[in-house]
Amino acid sequence: MSNFSSDKEKLFVIKIGGNVIDNSAKLDSFLKDFSVINSKKILVHGGGKIATAIGEKLGIASKYIDGRRITDNKTIDLVTMVYGGLVNKQIVAKLQSINCNAIGITGADANLLPAEKRPVKEIDYGWVGDIFRENINPENWKLFLENGLIPVVAPLTHDGTGHILNTNADTIASVIAVVLSSFYQTNLVFCFEKNGVLENVNNEDSLISKLTFNDYLSLKNSDKLFAGILPKIDNAFDAINKGVNEVIIGNSSQLASLINGTGGTKFFFNEQ
Amino acid sequence: MSNFSSDKEKLFVIKIGGNVIDNSAKLDSFLKDFSVINSKKILVHGGGKIATAIGEKLGIASKYIDGRRITDNKTIDLVTMVYGGLVNKQIVAKLQSINCNAIGITGADANLLPAEKRPVKEIDYGWVGDIFRENINPENWKLFLENGLIPVVAPLTHDGTGHILNTNADTIASVIAVVLSSFYQTNLVFCFEKNGVLENVNNEDSLISKLTFNDYLSLKNSDKLFAGILPKIDNAFDAINKGVNEVIIGNSSQLASLINGTGGTKFFFNEQ
Numbered sequence: 001m002s003n004f005s006s007d008k009e010k011l012f013v014i015k016i017g018g019n020v021i022d023n024s025a026k027l028d029s030f031l032k033d034f035s036v037i038n039s040k041k042i043l044v045h046g047g048g049k050i051a052t053a054i055g056e057k058l059g060i061a062s063k064y065i066d067g068r069r070i071t072d073n074k075t076i077d078l079v080t081m082v083y084g085g086l087v088n089k090q091i092v093a094k095l096q097s098i099n100c101n102a103i104g105i106t107g108a109d110a111n112l113l114p115a116e117k118r119p120v121k122e123i124d125y126g127w128v129g130d131i132f133r134e135n136i137n138p139e140n141w142k143l144f145l146e147n148g149l150i151p152v153v154a155p156l157t158h159d160g161t162g163h164i165l166n167t168n169a170d171t172i173a174s175v176i177a178v179v180l181s182s183f184y185q186t187n188l189v190f191c192f193e194k195n196g197v198l199e200n201v202n203n204e205d206s207l208i209s210k211l212t213f214n215d216y217l218s219l220k221n222s223d224k225l226f227a228g229i230l231p232k233i234d235n236a237f238d239a240i241n242k243g244v245n246e247v248i249i250g251n252s253s254q255l256a257s258l259i260n261g262t263g264g265t266k267f268f269f270n271e272q
Numbered sequence: 273m274s275n276f277s278s279d280k281e282k283l284f285v286i287k288i289g290g291n292v293i294d295n296s297a298k299l300d301s302f303l304k305d306f307s308v309i310n311s312k313k314i315l316v317h318g319g320g321k322i323a324t325a326i327g328e329k330l331g332i333a334s335k336y337i338d339g340r341r342i343t344d345n346k347t348i349d350l351v352t353m354v355y356g357g358l359v360n361k362q363i364v365a366k367l368q369s370i371n372c373n374a375i376g377i378t379g380a381d382a383n384l385l386p387a388e389k390r391p392v393k394e395i396d397y398g399w400v401g402d403i404f405r406e407n408i409n410p411e412n413w414k415l416f417l418e419n420g421l422i423p424v425v426a427p428l429t430h431d432g433t434g435h436i437l438n439t440n441a442d443t444i445a446s447v448i449a450v451v452l453s454s455f456y457q458t459n460l461v462f463c464f465e466k467n468g469v470l471e472n473v474n475n476e477d478s479l480i481s482k483l484t485f486n487d488y489l490s491l492k493n494s495d496k497l498f499a500g501i502l503p504k505i506d507n508a509f510d511a512i513n514k515g516v517n518e519v520i521i522g523n524s525s526q527l528a529s530l531i532n533g534t535g536g537t538k539f540f541f542n543e544q
């Protein structure tokens with residue numbers, strides 16, 4: 001918990017998923033909202049369905065074992081191309097056109113996100129990387145941020161022995177926010193297709209705008225929350241526990257309100 | 273011409289083409305040689321046949337008009353994926369494994385290489401970018417170099433209005449070397465499949481190891497040189513004219529000797 005966080009400069013770490021990336025109009029609108037955020041900022045993007053579509057044309061079928069996606073040799077090349085090349089550079093070029101000095105990176109670049117290939121146990125996930133925040137050197141992140149560069153991060157890491165690894169974008173966003181919370185007042189924003197944590201998953205107006213850990217425990221015990229949101233909430237409180245100032249979950253079409261505090265669900269460890 | 277160049281720190285700008293990229297063993301060997309260069313350095317890579325191979329699988333045919341490649345909508349997405357993603361990040365991950373803190377970039381990243389879409393005259397080249405050195409801000413190049421980062425540059429630029437552009441890797445290497453010659457003693461190294469400029473194109477032992485501009489004019493007048501090498505030589509002297517300290521052309525399998533001055537052809541404007 002960051003008792004002295006208000007002395008530090010603000011940093012937004014914002015994650016967008018495939019639902020934005022796959023829709024050109026949504027993406028343009030999101031990037032416009034992102035471009036006007038008047039603080040230090042980092043954008044982490046997921047993959048989107050385009051990798052699956054291109055993979056199908058190339059004869060690379062998506063493989064799953066027990067519902068978990070497997071990253072084999074062909075799939076890691078596919079996502080390196082699509083996430084690290086096509087998606088990442090298109091976002092960078094668009095941001096450059098609206099006064100955002102974006103720099104597109106993967107975790108291999110400047111060794112920003114060293115990772116470890118997930119050990120083979122019951123399942124061999126293939127080229128999947130797990131990141132540990134104690135292995136991340138914050139210096140190059142700070143170098144970019146302090147020099148006006150805006151990192152745009154593809155969900156790829158590397159193992160230090162020459163291999164690119166596939167890593168979950170939510171995890172990357174959380175870890176970056178935690179690591180940089182030693183230097184900045186970090187605000188972690190997860191954008192998805194819902195307005196935030198809802199009391200009734202079918203009613204977007206039933207938004208819970210502020211959630212403390214105690215509130216969460218009460219709601220969870222009363223079985224009010226949609227089960228699918230629970231892992232996201234657990235992640236949010238985990239990030240706050242490890243030094244992130246604030247976590248916000250909300251709709252990618254309402255980024256401005258997520259940033260200015262009028263939209264989405266904000267998580268606080270303690271009552272504010 | 274850089275009369276005071278010896279006061280500046282040395283910088284190698286090294287270009288490799290498709291013949292290295294398409295051969296995994298050659299690439300590994302080249303990168304090992306690159307990794308031990310004990311000076312500031314930048315690597316510029318071309319594309320290779322892999323883009324054509326992936327394009328064919330995706331149903332994207334290479335288009336040519338009068339022998340000139342055309343970059344249409346599908347082709348720019350293809351090369352953004354393959355050059356900016358697959359090739360670039362694989363090189364970065366390999367360099368990271370051998371103690372080179374590489375950072376893979378395109379010209380869109382950090383606005384490193386702003387370009388202009390080639391105007392449509394007799395031929396519409398499509399999404400091809402021309403770069404002009406006066407438009408390039410050297411600050412972020414210097415930021416990376418002064419902080420121990422080694423740029424690995426894909427042959428892509430951007431137009432500032434949201435579009436990635438395809439730009440020749442030789443041209444990118446030359447322009448970077450010229451722009452940075454104000455700050456470093458730049459040495460521009462073009463690696464290709466021959467040992468350098470040869471008096472007899474069929475005899476790799478007929479290497480001309482040093483070539484001044486006057487020597488070149490004499491050789492050219494005597495019709496001794498292979499016609500295909502003339503544009504490369506003209507480019508080399510053009511770079512020297514604009515401030516590059518030395519240009520070297522030679523075999524990608526002999527990088528160490530190109531760097532230490534015992535291999536390839538070195539171009540000097542004046543007698544040394």
